[in-house]
Amino acid sequence: MSLYAIGDLHLHYQSILKAPGQLHGRVWKNHEEKLKNNCRNTVKDEDTLVLVGDHSWGKNLSECELDLQYIEGLPGRKILTRGNHDMFWDVKKTGQLNELFRPRLTFLQDSYETYQDYALVGTKGFTFEGPYYLDGRGRIVGWDESEEERAKKLVERELERLWKSFELAKKDGYQKFIMFLHYPPTNILEKRSGFTDMAEEYGAEQVIYAHCHGESRFYDSIHGEYRGRTYSLVSGDFLRWKPYKVLD
Ligand SMILES: [Fe+2]
Ligand SMILES: [Fe+2]
Numbered sequence: 001m002s003l004y005a006i007g008d009l010h011l012h013y014q015s016i017l018k019a020p021g022q023l024h025g026r027v028w029k030n031h032e033e034k035l036k037n038n039c040r041n042t043v044k045d046e047d048t049l050v051l052v053g054d055h056s057w058g059k060n061l062s063e064c065e066l067d068l069q070y071i072e073g074l075p076g077r078k079i080l081t082r083g084n085h086d087m088f089w090d091v092k093k094t095g096q097l098n099e100l101f102r103p104r105l106t107f108l109q110d111s112y113e114t115y116q117d118y119a120l121v122g123t124k125g126f127t128f129e130g131p132y133y134l135d136g137r138g139r140i141v142g143w144d145e146s147e148e149e150r151a152k153k154l155v156e157r158e159l160e161r162l163w164k165s166f167e168l169a170k171k172d173g174y175q176k177f178i179m180f181l182h183y184p185p186t187n188i189l190e191k192r193s194g195f196t197d198m199a200e201e202y203g204a205e206q207v208i209y210a211h212c213h214g215e216s217r218f219y220d221s222i223h224g225e226y227r228g229r230t231y232s233l234v235s236g237d238f239l240r241w242k243p244y245k246v247l248d
Contacts, residue, residue, distance in 0.1 A: 053083025
């Protein structure tokens with residue numbers, strides 16, 4: 001039995017791409033087929049696959065029907081967390097989504113799921129992404145401070161949601177955690193953040209995140225061992241559509 005993760009599928013069977021420029025390049029060509037084949041070769045029915053946000057470009061549930069059907073068709077137990085593009089998923093209606101798709105898909109928000117003796121906790125997260133102002137050599141010399149203020153509020157809200165997820169699991173007796181975020185845990189200016197601090201506070205063994213896609217974004221945040229935990233980027237194009245094995 002294994003736990004796998006991958007994110008940023010950006011499916012668009014029914015909807016038009018909102019930002020076609022983001023998804024060009026060979027890696028995105030027939031990416032749905034590549035992922036499906038790779039999943040069939042690695043993920044078994046008894047395994048768990050966590051999909052770490054940006055599932056679909058659809059604006060609402062009816063525009064995502066085929067995208068979610070595609071996800072249902074992947075092997076294993078599927079757990080979904082929210083990404084910034086998942087307009088079909090209103091946090092307040094997560095319960096309804098779970099009712100609609102149970103037992104085929106699980107939507108994780110303000111809650112936790114389990115894998116062996118681990119609690120899987122997570123939320124979308126948030127990081128300030130600029131705009132940054134650069135000098136002639138491409139070095140950051142400033143940024144939009146009003147956007148930074150807005151970002152701080154969104155970070156606070158996401159930290160609150162993540163805290164809720166950890167606390168529920170802890171109250172139920174879980175001591176081992178894997179933490180999932182859609183956004184990277186830090187932005188390119190940060191060494192630490194509320195998200196890395198929370199991972200440390202609860203002793204999460206691994207932090208899994210996505211959102212950074214396109215080669216120029218892959219190393220915007222932490223990779224590998226850092227202050228006692230392991231950080232892994234699982235955006236689909238970074239993984240070349242092969243799900244990342246989180247745990248055996
Ligand atoms: Fe994305
Ligand atoms: Fe994203």
